[in-house]
Every structure is written in C-alpha cells, then in structure tokens.
Amino acid sequence: MARIISLITLLLCTLIVLTWPDITEGTALTYNVAAHEKACFYAWVDKAYEKVSFYFAVQSGGSFDIDYTVTDPRDKLVINGDRERQGDFVFTANFVGEYSFCFANDMSTFAEKIVDFEITIENEPRAELPPSKGVTPEQTSNMEESLIRLSGSLSTIARSQKYFRTRENRNFSTVKSTENRIFWFALLESTLIVGMAALQVFVVRTFFSTTKRGNV
Structure with a gap:
C-alpha cells in the first residue's frame, strides 16, 4: 500500500512539473x-x-x-x-x-x-490537477503549496546567482581597467625616465664641449 501511495505521489509531482510552465x-x-x-x-x-x-x-x-x-x-x-x-x-x-x-x-x-x-x-x-484515487484533496493542496515554496526558493537562488555573477563581472571589469591604467602609467613613467636620462646626457656633453672650447 505504501508503494502505491508513493507511486501516486511521484505521478502527481510529475504532472505538476509538466503543467508548471503554463503558469x-x-x-x-x-x-x-x-x-x-x-x-x-x-x-x-x-x-x-x-x-x-x-x-x-x-x-x-x-x-x-x-x-x-x-x-x-x-x-x-x-x-x-x-x-x-x-x-x-x-x-x-x-x-x-x-x-x-x-x-x-x-x-x-x-x-x-x-x-x-x-x-x-x-x-x-494555478494549474489544476486531475483527481487521483487514493489521494485526498488536502494532500494534493499540501503538495502544491510545497512546490510553490520550492519554486520561490529556486527563484531566490537564481536571483542570488545573478547577483554574484553581476558582482563578478563588475569586479573583473574594474581589475581589467586598473591593469590598463597601471600599464599606461608604467609606460609613461619609463618614457619619462628615458627622456630625462637622454636630457642629462645631452646637458653633460654640452657642458664639457663648452668647457673644452673655453680652455682652447
């Protein structure tokens, strides 16, 4: 008898799941x-x-x-x-x-x-299920309420996943933007250092050239 009731319950759950997309x-x-x-x-x-x-x-x-x-x-x-x-x-x-x-x-x-x-x-x-033998309306209503609560919980989990996905995408975009800024800042800094070194070499060479001409 217990196996029959379990089989009927499984059949009802399957019917509810199949009719749920219409809701x-x-x-x-x-x-x-x-x-x-x-x-x-x-x-x-x-x-x-x-x-x-x-x-x-x-x-x-x-x-x-x-x-x-x-x-x-x-x-x-x-x-x-x-x-x-x-x-x-x-x-x-x-x-x-x-x-x-x-x-x-x-x-x-x-x-x-x-x-x-x-x-x-x-x-x-809500979707109405056909009457089944061995299952009272109270049991069917309880199963519908359980499935509705389960659907609400799944919706909450799905929204939480979307929220974490959004946070991940935004953090990744922020990290990528920061990496680009660091790269261009380092490139600009390296260019300035090379330019200052070249300017110093030019100033030193000009100074010694002027000194030699003055001594001559």
Whole structure:
C-alpha cells in the first residue's frame, strides 16, 4: 500500500512539473547597448491584473549605470530610473496589451553597456490537477503549496546567482581597467625616465664641449 501511495505521489509531482510552465512565462536576455542608443523590448500581457516581474543588471561598461523606462499599452509610465546599476521590480499589469521595457545609454559618449535582464509574466490562476484515487484533496493542496515554496526558493537562488555573477563581472571589469591604467602609467613613467636620462646626457656633453672650447 505504501508503494502505491508513493507511486501516486511521484505521478502527481510529475504532472505538476509538466503543467508548471503554463503558469509562468519569462524571457532572459543579454544585450549590448551602444553609446547614445535606446533599446526597447516588449512583452504581451493576455489578461488584466497579471503579475509582471522585471529584473536587470549592468554587467560591464562605463560606471555600470543605465536609464530605464517601463510603459503600459497606453504609453503611460509604469516605472523608470536614471543611472541605475540594477533593479528588481514586480508590478501588476492593469491592462491587456504590449508593455515596453526600454534602456537608454544617452549619458555615455563612447562606452557600451552590457545589460542582463529578465521579463517574467506570471498568471494568477494555478494549474489544476486531475483527481487521483487514493489521494485526498488536502494532500494534493499540501503538495502544491510545497512546490510553490520550492519554486520561490529556486527563484531566490537564481536571483542570488545573478547577483554574484553581476558582482563578478563588475569586479573583473574594474581589475581589467586598473591593469590598463597601471600599464599606461608604467609606460609613461619609463618614457619619462628615458627622456630625462637622454636630457642629462645631452646637458653633460654640452657642458664639457663648452668647457673644452673655453680652455682652447
């Protein structure tokens, strides 16, 4: 009997996992925003009052900041920010239609910005499982709640990984920029030392040449 209940539980978990993608719809992208460029991306909301999550992080370029705006299908501003390094927002889509997510790199003269972002649309209704023999509705509800908590924990872990990835990319970019500055500073210092040595040799030779002429 215990084996049958375990088999039914495993079957229910498999069905929930298979039907879970119908609940959440998301897009994760990485885009290189050129200097003075405004790049927009769009997401379609099928039903009103759906939850829309928007995450972005500047991975490299300049001071790791960028301007962003989110507008609804009526071209009304939902959220915006200037010179932000990263953001994580969740808002309710009150209207059906196309929402725009734009990044603007107008403040940079020549620096390109690599932006990692994700747009997720979550439907409010949950997937309903077909009734199964030997499993009560309370057990099914408990399993659904456990899977929802597990999904939330996995989302938190994924966001933490993105955060550490962003920190790693920024630190690597900082180290690379520091190495370049040290290289050019050392090259300039070496050039100045060689120039000063050559100038000293020239001054000494000129001094002795003038002295010999004076003695003659």
